Amino acid sequence: MVFSHFNTGEGRIRTPGETQKTRLIIQEPKSKSGKRSIPLPDDVVDALNVHRVKQVQEKLAAGIDYEDKSWVFATELGKVLA
Secondary structure, eight states, rough: OOOGGTTTTTTEEEOEEEEEEEEEOOOSSSSSSGGGEOOHHHHHHHHHHHHHHHHHHHHHGGGOOOOOOOOOSSOTTTOOOO
């Protein structure tokens, strides 16, 4: 999941991905009915905002070694957690 899926102003998350067996595919849904917007509790929105600030700090510390794909849960170098 990437940070662009979150709307912290509204406290919602879009779910554009789907899983196929053991891999996640991030793409737009094929139909309107496939689009979802899920409300998030305020404490979750706050935690995501704090987490994002920490990631920005990690990105600055890593410099050019940081792989910025905007993953919510990533390593200190920005790579997706496996």
